[in-house]
Amino acid sequence: MLTSRRLVVVSKLLGFIAALVLLVHMGAVLFSSRNNSSSHGIYTGWGSAFSNFGKYGGNAQGLNEYSPQGVKPVKAALVALIRNDDLYGMRQAIRELEDRWNHKYNYPYIFLNDKPFTSEFKQGIRDLTKAQVQFGILEPGTWGYPSWIDQEKAKKERETADYIKGHSESYRFMCRFQSGFVHKHPLLRDLEFYWRIEPDVHYYCDIDYDPFLYMKKNELKYGWNIAPDEYEPTVRTLWNTTKDFMQKNPQMIAKKNLLDWVSNPDGTYTKCHFWSNFEIVDLSLYRSPQYQAFFDHLDKAGGFFYERWGDAPIHSLAVAMFLQKSQVHYFDDIGYYHPAMSHCPKGSKTSGKCVCDPEKGWSNDFGCAKRWRSVS
Numbered sequence: 001m002l003t004s005r006r007l008v009v010v011s012k013l014l015g016f017i018a019a020l021v022l023l024v025h026m027g028a029v030l031f032s033s034r035n036n037s038s039s040h041g042i043y044t045g046w047g048s049a050f051s052n053f054g055k056y057g058g059n060a061q062g063l064n065e066y067s068p069q070g071v072k073p074v075k076a077a078l079v080a081l082i083r084n085d086d087l088y089g090m091r092q093a094i095r096e097l098e099d100r101w102n103h104k105y106n107y108p109y110i111f112l113n114d115k116p117f118t119s120e121f122k123q124g125i126r127d128l129t130k131a132q133v134q135f136g137i138l139e140p141g142t143w144g145y146p147s148w149i150d151q152e153k154a155k156k157e158r159e160t161a162d163y164i165k166g167h168s169e170s171y172r173f174m175c176r177f178q179s180g181f182v183h184k185h186p187l188l189r190d191l192e193f194y195w196r197i198e199p200d201v202h203y204y205c206d207i208d209y210d211p212f213l214y215m216k217k218n219e220l221k222y223g224w225n226i227a228p229d230e231y232e233p234t235v236r237t238l239w240n241t242t243k244d245f246m247q248k249n250p251q252m253i254a255k256k257n258l259l260d261w262v263s264n265p266d267g268t269y270t271k272c273h274f275w276s277n278f279e280i281v282d283l284s285l286y287r288s289p290q291y292q293a294f295f296d297h298l299d300k301a302g303g304f305f306y307e308r309w310g311d312a313p314i315h316s317l318a319v320a321m322f323l324q325k326s327q328v329h330y331f332d333d334i335g336y337y338h339p340a341m342s343h344c345p346k347g348s349k350t351s352g353k354c355v356c357d358p359e360k361g362w363s364n365d366f367g368c369a370k371r372w373r374s375v376s
Contacts, residue, residue, distance in 0.1 A: 066210075068106045068130040074212040076193040077108045081174065081182065084113070084121045089199030094128045097197065101207040107195075108132035110187050114143045114173075134187055142181040143173050146299065154305035163233045166308060176304040178276070178311035180295040183286040192216070195280045204335025204344060205354035211280055211331065221327040222319050223280035225336050226343050227368040229271040234308040237301070239269035242317050245297045252290040256324040261368075261375045262317060272368035273316035277338050280331070291318050325375060332364070 064070050082090055108131050117135045126133055158167050165171040193212045262270050303309040335344050335354040343363040348354035
């Protein structure tokens, strides 16, 4: 009897030691992933940790998938292109995202910058979340002028522009990066979906489900929240350049497309677009050959610099050409504010899990939002 008891004690002790070794190993891997700014994706660290789980007699299925270290049901992240100077605005947005949603789901964050992040910025972000966080630098060639751009011509456009951000060179760099390169960054390499986030925004509603999983299960490719029309002086030739692409590549256009949303009956441009500061996207859309061909066509035309083509109308034109309506989702249940515009779900002033005034969240009444509801 005494021998049996000793065996039980020894067995329990060995089990405890094995579990302790596993936790130390996982912690080291995840800490390395959290602090790594190299080209390894955020899910790489998770994969290596859990691939070794069985060696120690554990069961990875026993972990909560939405715990900070859990393997999420969708390979996804919240992604921001951000400057060090925007720390306060980014902290504000993350605080609301965490309180409203991500404290329950713990999806990772990825922050990108054309300059190294400061220690202050990194710590300021990590203080707000238990989720994994990574910081990356933009790759050479993805920020700045491509070789074929006439920089004198681009300078003249900036000097004479009378529209918002018209004088900004870096804003144009940003629009080009968000249009053609964000989905190619090494830190996003392992992702299936991304949710774009920005500083100085507000999230009005508790979100009691996983939007990534919702999109994946329903085979949705693009999710949006606000749809205004673009300011014409910034996209003077974008529609004609897009029509030229379609004429040269008719085989790339979806048969049941959404071109009626961006094109009037007379063939003119509606200028309708999804405001891409809020977008949840299946990244296979941006990685597709047809999207790459479309971006290359636009990039060679030079409109990012000779005008001020934004990533929002470019993403929206791609959605209209390459997807059908059943693949696009309007997140009208998520209250959202970006400086100058907001969306507030109906009834939120007096009931429900949103706190906002629908009378002040007027994006539902935009002509492009109404047009979207009428497109079959």
